[in-house]
Amino acid sequence: MDFRLTDEQEALRESVREFAREVVAPVIAEHYEQHTFPYEVIRQMGKMGLFGLPFAEERGGMGGDYFALCLALEELARVDSSVAITLEAAVSLGAMPIYRFGTEEQKATWLPRLLSGEALAGFGLTEPGTGSDAAGTQTRAVLDGDEWVINGSKAFITNSGTDITAMVTVTAVTGTNPDGSKELSTIIVPTGTPGFAVAPGYSKVGWTASDTHELTFDDCRVPAANLLGARGRGFAQFLRILDEGRIAIAALAVGLAQGCVDESIKYAKERHAFGKPIGANQAIQFKIADMELKAHTARLAYYDAAARMLAGEPFKRQAAIAKLHASTIAVDNAREATQIHGGYGFMNEYPVARFWRDSKILEIGEGTSEVQRMIIARDLGL
Numbered sequence: 313m314d315f316r317l318t319d320e321q322e323a324l325r326e327s328v329r330e331f332a333r334e335v336v337a338p339v340i341a342e343h344y345e346q347h348t349f350p351y352e353v354i355r356q357m358g359k360m361g362l363f364g365l366p367f368a369e370e371r372g373g374m375g376g377d378y379f380a381l382c383l384a385l386e387e388l389a390r391v392d393s394s395v396a397i398t399l400e401a402a403v404s405l406g407a408m409p410i411y412r413f414g415t416e417e418q419k420a421t422w423l424p425r426l427l428s429g430e431a432l433a434g435f436g437l438t439e440p441g442t443g444s445d446a447a448g449t450q451t452r453a454v455l456d457g458d459e460w461v462i463n464g465s466k467a468f469i470t471n472s473g474t475d476i477t478a479m480v481t482v483t484a485v486t487g488t489n490p491d492g493s494k495e496l497s498t499i500i501v502p503t504g505t506p507g508f509a510v511a512p513g514y515s516k517v518g519w520t521a522s523d524t525h526e527l528t529f530d531d532c533r534v535p536a537a538n539l540l541g542a543r544g545r546g547f548a549q550f551l552r553i554l555d556e557g558r559i560a561i562a563a564l565a566v567g568l569a570q571g572c573v574d575e576s577i578k579y580a581k582e583r584h585a586f587g588k589p590i591g592a593n594q595a596i597q598f599k600i601a602d603m604e605l606k607a608h609t610a611r612l613a614y615y616d617a618a619a620r621m622l623a624g625e626p627f628k629r630q631a632a633i634a635k636l637h638a639s640t641i642a643v644d645n646a647r648e649a650t651q652i653h654g655g656y657g658f659m660n661e662y663p664v665a666r667f668w669r670d671s672k673i674l675e676i677g678e679g680t681s682e683v684q685r686m687i688i689a690r691d692l693g694l
């Protein structure tokens with residue numbers, strides 16, 4: 313067992329780290345404050361190949377793996393989570409369903425632009441009335457001749473309304489299974505399709521430089537060929553996508569937690585009180601030591617889940633553990649980093665204020681902490 317990175321992985325980590333410090337850090341506070349999408353940063357991430365990291369070269373990808381994506385997400389989130397979640401959603405929720413389940417034609421149509429970062433795709437599962445309980449999906453798609461007619465709405469869909477969003481995949485009820493349960497399928501809806509409306513962006517607590525919208529479908533017609541994978545496979549498809557996505561969110565959470573350590577060390581050395589740096593107090597040192605401990609153990613948890621996934625072994629429980637643990641400790645570290653910064657920690661100009669606002673969603677998105685516990689308990693046979 314060896315958790316050390318290879319030279320290639322270390323080089324990727326270093327280059328993303330440098331990019332985050334030199335390109336993201338100087339501009340992100342302004343985007344965060346103004347709630348604007350950082351197109352120029354995203355364009356440069358595309359040029360670096362980040363959107364193609366876990367995809368085969370013959371599809372236009374970088375020939376890396378899912379762990380490479382996780383390393384990049386960790387380093388981005390160490391500086392900023394809006395940019396990191398944009399990449400996470402674009403790759404693991406946007407392009408991956410097409411890559412894994414798409415027909416040859418769908419792959420040829422969408423993957424080149426998605427993998428280069430020229431275009432983004434959204435993943436529409438959550439609805440205004442149901443999130444954790446996907447069986448509660450109300451959006452319906454009815455086959456009318458050679459077209460699907462979609463009616464319903466989706467809530468909180470990341471990357472669904474940028475100027476470069478090309479399409480969203482939407483889960484919809486397409487019939488009834490023999491056991492009486494809903495038949496769920498996934499359908500590709502290109503941006504601009506008549507009947508597909510994107511509401512203005514939400515006013516969010518955090519991730520304010522990322523793109524999130526409610527979507528409505530009103531007699532929205534797309535070709536029958538836009539069905540992604542087999543009819544009725546929607547449930548199985550998003551379970552697979554979300555299992556993987558949890559490892560990516562865990563990596564992002566570890567990045568935020570480590571960013572809290574970085575900023576706290578810097579501030580503890582600079583800030584003086586009672587005639588000495590606050591970092592000279594053991595109470596502050598212990599806080600930072602505990603933050604490092606949490607970031608380190610959460611990192612091991614996502615490395616383990618990723619290793620199992622890449623080895624083709626079952627990884628559902630380990631992915632849920634990694635996501636649950638990393639999101640919990642990200643919130644812990646953001647709280648402590650804010651405390652170490654005193655009043656300045658409450659000022660938006662300090663990165664820790666962003667970390668604090670960005671941390672809470674990690675316990676909610678891509679399966680809440682309660683849902684992770686349900687997955688772990690179920691996997692333990694309960």
Ligand SMILES: Cc1cc2nc3c(=O)[nH]c(=O)nc-3n(C[C@H](O)[C@H](O)[C@H](O)COP(=O)(O)OP(=O)(O)OC[C@H]3O[C@@H](n4cnc5c(N)ncnc54)[C@H](O)[C@@H]3O)c2cc1C
Binds near residue numbers: 516
């Ligand atoms: C910024 C942002 C971006 C997002 N991006 C996307 C996206 O790109 N695509 C997408 O499809 N979704 C997206 N989501 C949605 C997100 O995945 C959901 O919000 C999340 O899954 C929770 O669903 P919900 O909000 O409906 O909460 P609910 O499911 O209504 O849950 C409410 C509370 O009840 C708890 N709960 C529910 N059932 C149980 C139970 N059985 N036992 C115990 N507790 C329970 C939950 O844990 C939670 O605490 C995003 C959300 C946000 C805020």
